[in-house]
Amino acid sequence: MRTDRLETFADGVLAIAATLLILNVDTQVSGQGDLGHRLLEIWPSYAGYAVSFLTIGIIWVNHHGLMAQIDRADRVFLFLNVFLLMVVAFIPFPTRLVAEHIQDDGATAAAVSYGITLTATAVMFNLVWFYASGGGGRLLRPDHDPRAVKGITRSYRPAPWIYLAMTLVALIAPVAGVLLYGAFAVFWMIESSLFGRSRTEA
Amino acid sequence: MRTDRLETFADGVLAIAATLLILNVDTQVSGQGDLGHRLLEIWPSYAGYAVSFLTIGIIWVNHHGLMAQIDRADRVFLFLNVFLLMVVAFIPFPTRLVAEHIQDDGATAAAVSYGITLTATAVMFNLVWFYASGGGGRLLRPDHDPRAVKGITRSYRPAPWIYLAMTLVALIAPVAGVLLYGAFAVFWMIESSLFGRSRTEA
Amino acid sequence: MRTDRLETFADGVLAIAATLLILNVDTQVSGQGDLGHRLLEIWPSYAGYAVSFLTIGIIWVNHHGLMAQIDRADRVFLFLNVFLLMVVAFIPFPTRLVAEHIQDDGATAAAVSYGITLTATAVMFNLVWFYASGGGGRLLRPDHDPRAVKGITRSYRPAPWIYLAMTLVALIAPVAGVLLYGAFAVFWMIESSLFGRSRTEA
Amino acid sequence: MRTDRLETFADGVLAIAATLLILNVDTQVSGQGDLGHRLLEIWPSYAGYAVSFLTIGIIWVNHHGLMAQIDRADRVFLFLNVFLLMVVAFIPFPTRLVAEHIQDDGATAAAVSYGITLTATAVMFNLVWFYASGGGGRLLRPDHDPRAVKGITRSYRPAPWIYLAMTLVALIAPVAGVLLYGAFAVFWMIESSLFGRSRTEA
Numbered sequence: 044m045r046t047d048r049l050e051t052f053a054d055g056v057l058a059i060a061a062t063l064l065i066l067n068v069d070t071q072v073s074g075q076g077d078l079g080h081r082l083l084e085i086w087p088s089y090a091g092y093a094v095s096f097l098t099i100g101i102i103w104v105n106h107h108g109l110m111a112q113i114d115r116a117d118r119v120f121l122f123l124n125v126f127l128l129m130v131v132a133f134i135p136f137p138t139r140l141v142a143e144h145i146q147d148d149g150a151t152a153a154a155v156s157y158g159i160t161l162t163a164t165a166v167m168f169n170l171v172w173f174y175a176s177g178g179g180g181r182l183l184r185p186d187h188d189p190r191a192v193k194g195i196t197r198s199y200r201p202a203p204w205i206y207l208a209m210t211l212v213a214l215i216a217p218v219a220g221v222l223l224y225g226a227f228a229v230f231w232m233i234e235s236s237l238f239g240r241s242r243t244e245a
Numbered sequence: 246m247r248t249d250r251l252e253t254f255a256d257g258v259l260a261i262a263a264t265l266l267i268l269n270v271d272t273q274v275s276g277q278g279d280l281g282h283r284l285l286e287i288w289p290s291y292a293g294y295a296v297s298f299l300t301i302g303i304i305w306v307n308h309h310g311l312m313a314q315i316d317r318a319d320r321v322f323l324f325l326n327v328f329l330l331m332v333v334a335f336i337p338f339p340t341r342l343v344a345e346h347i348q349d350d351g352a353t354a355a356a357v358s359y360g361i362t363l364t365a366t367a368v369m370f371n372l373v374w375f376y377a378s379g380g381g382g383r384l385l386r387p388d389h390d391p392r393a394v395k396g397i398t399r400s401y402r403p404a405p406w407i408y409l410a411m412t413l414v415a416l417i418a419p420v421a422g423v424l425l426y427g428a429f430a431v432f433w434m435i436e437s438s439l440f441g442r443s444r445t446e447a
Numbered sequence: 448m449r450t451d452r453l454e455t456f457a458d459g460v461l462a463i464a465a466t467l468l469i470l471n472v473d474t475q476v477s478g479q480g481d482l483g484h485r486l487l488e489i490w491p492s493y494a495g496y497a498v499s500f501l502t503i504g505i506i507w508v509n510h511h512g513l514m515a516q517i518d519r520a521d522r523v524f525l526f527l528n529v530f531l532l533m534v535v536a537f538i539p540f541p542t543r544l545v546a547e548h549i550q551d552d553g554a555t556a557a558a559v560s561y562g563i564t565l566t567a568t569a570v571m572f573n574l575v576w577f578y579a580s581g582g583g584g585r586l587l588r589p590d591h592d593p594r595a596v597k598g599i600t601r602s603y604r605p606a607p608w609i610y611l612a613m614t615l616v617a618l619i620a621p622v623a624g625v626l627l628y629g630a631f632a633v634f635w636m637i638e639s640s641l642f643g644r645s646r647t648e649a
Numbered sequence: 650m651r652t653d654r655l656e657t658f659a660d661g662v663l664a665i666a667a668t669l670l671i672l673n674v675d676t677q678v679s680g681q682g683d684l685g686h687r688l689l690e691i692w693p694s695y696a697g698y699a700v701s702f703l704t705i706g707i708i709w710v711n712h713h714g715l716m717a718q719i720d721r722a723d724r725v726f727l728f729l730n731v732f733l734l735m736v737v738a739f740i741p742f743p744t745r746l747v748a749e750h751i752q753d754d755g756a757t758a759a760a761v762s763y764g765i766t767l768t769a770t771a772v773m774f775n776l777v778w779f780y781a782s783g784g785g786g787r788l789l790r791p792d793h794d795p796r797a798v799k800g801i802t803r804s805y806r807p808a809p810w811i812y813l814a815m816t817l818v819a820l821i822a823p824v825a826g827v828l829l830y831g832a833f834a835v836f837w838m839i840e841s842s843l844f845g846r847s848r849t850e851a
Binding site: 048051052055056059060063066117118119121122125126128129132133135136139140144148149151152153156 | 252253256257259260261263264265266267268270271274279280281284294295298299302303305306309434437438
């Protein structure tokens with residue numbers, strides 16, 4: 044299979060998952076009372092929207108960097124991608140839970156759900172990548188950049204553990220966990236903007 | 246018509262149908278009580294999300310394999326594809342019914358609706374394919390792979406009957422029917438990953 | 448502007464508008480009582496889903512046929528397309544009205560809304576086309592097919608009047624109007640499948 | 650990174666944000682009373698739908714004009730685009746607020762929210778553009794059109810101030826502010842259709 048149709052499908056799922064996030068903000072604003080006041084009260088919705096949108100944006104950028112080293116897709120690779128997209132498209136759900144419950148007694152359940160979803164995303168990213176790059180570079184382009192391949196491997200491997208650690212933090216202190224998810228997204232963006240070019244072309 | 250715009254449209258509909266599935270999970274979690282408890286209680290939503298997402302992923306992979314043998318599209322072919330996408334885009338509805346009702350007395354109606362939708366999808370896939378490949382290979386690429394064409398025909402033909410049989414099981418034992426839908430999706434993925442490469446390139 | 452990005456955007460809007468239609472079916476099934484019974488009762492939702500999905504499918508096929516004769520896009524053409532997509536993306540709303548109200552005293556308002564939306568779509572299609580093909584073939588490809596151009600003009604021109612007439616029927620007899628909308632979509636598909644190839648390549 | 654995948658993702662987000670707007674109209678029509686009467690009463694929903702759809706359409710046309718001068722994307726550029734899309738995908742939310750509250754005492758909060766979102770969009774557009782075109786034309790195509798580049802710079806720079814001024818108007822007179830948002834969109838379309846060709850190709 045040409046990889047371009049995989050990219051179209053992945054871009055579609057990622058774009059929709061990101062854009063659906065706004066529906067979560069919609070549901071929070073319902074209710075009685077002064078609108079201006081309510082719009083300020085639902086600030087966790089905006090924070091959740093921003094963190095999840097940026098996280099999906101980062102996933103999109105990463106997926107792109109990964110596909111740039113890949114030549115072709117076999118069925119296993121396609122299905123691993125379907126699983127990856129399945130966990131990414133799940134993100135709007137825990138995002139809504141966090142936005143709705145971070146200030147009530149559902150905070151722990153919400154923050155942990157969010158962390159589990161991000162951990163699963165990181166695990167799937169590793170599986171997609173190790174299938175493609177393993178077995179002697181099974182699906183890599185003949186002219187792939189060995190430094191970029193190593194750089195991707197090095198940056199993906201710790202991600203599931205980092206997310207798992209943040210999930211454990213969320214289990215004890217949900218607000219701290221959620222702040223860590225957001226901080227990690229911002230950190231990743233800054234770090235990869237500064238040093239990304241030395242590892243991969245994009 | 247160039248087939249690439251058909252692929253863009255089909256990928257769009259499939260990506261959206263898959264991503265909308267998360268809205269069904271959203272609606273299940275509403276209500277009172279401890280959030281952590283409710284998140285465990287709605288496990289049929291997660292199962293429904295996963296089975297339908299994978300099923301749409303399989304449809305996407307299959308549609309790709311089909312289009313790889315096709316050279317051009319005439320209007321009949323386009324409309325058959327519109328009908329195919331119409332039944333696929335319907336999948337989120339019975340998915341929600343199953344998630345909501347598999348544990349109450351609407352289980353039979355929900356599981357049968359799901360089965361009818363999947364049966365209709367399998368029928369439409371056959372119509373799309375037999376229109377394209379019939380009539381002496383009406384729309385096939387001049388350099389199509391005869392082994393791949395035969396392989397597709399062989400793998401499509403029994404699908405409506407298999408889904409019909411599972412729908413009949415669901416009529417008697419809805420939970421068993423739903424388990425069969427999921428098991429068939431998983432089986433299909435494994436089987437086509439192992440043997441798919443010998444039939445078609447992707 | 449290259450026309451391909453216009454096509455991507457248009458395909459996206461059309462795919463989403465079609466796929467969102469299923470949300471209308473979702474809202475109808477809520478309520479009390481035996482699920483199997485309710486699923487039969489909401490048949491107008493399925494009919495509305497099918498007619499609107501096919502209508503959007505026809506719009507997509509037509510837009511394709513139109514773009515095949517066009518070489519480039521200027522800003523007026525882009526904005527006319529944005530207006531066209533704006534009315535098409537409106538279709539899910541009157542579809543829901545018809546599904547919800549065709550059996551109560553809101554039937555006339557619902558059926559007329561649907562007709563006005565389709566009439567506006569047909570008007571916008573004519574504006575898009577006459578802007579592109581008028582003025583001595585302003586945006587047509589140098590190698591456009593004059594027969595195809597005439598065929599498109601001939602098939603577009605009566606459409607607003609036909610939809611207006613059907614809307615007037617709906618004003619008096621809403622159910623008859625809705626049946627006409629559906630019948631016209633089916634007629635158009637059959638007619639263009641049989642005779643379309645003599646007019647345009649796709 | 651090739652810029653085409655950025656365009657696919659951006660087109661996807663823009664198409665979805667525009668198409669989701671119809672869901673806001675849906676929620677307004679719920680309730681009791683004669684349907685025809687209610688359909689007339691919710692005219693602010695239609696106006697909001699139209700203004701936001703056209704605004705997103707204008708953003709799409711602008712993004713296209715911008716990308717036409719750009720050769721390649723680095724990570725900073727990608728993330729700036731993710732931030733741009735994040736604010737654009739937010740538009741359906743204040744649109745709904747305006748449609749729902751323009752006639753009640755939430756009008757000011759709604760109209761100001763809308764203005765802040767559009768101001769943020771205009772700011773992000775400038776950041777995206779100044780990053781790409783600054784630093785000696787960091788990401789511009791080697792064969793970029795200097796007149797087009799200057800034209801884009803000249804047309805973007807005042808936009809945040811114009812939106813900020815309109816937001817301040819909305820703070821005092823919300824209805825006047827909303828009328829200005831709509832008038833500015835229409836003005837921009839007419840002006841850029843008439844004079845756009847002298848500045849940029851599309």
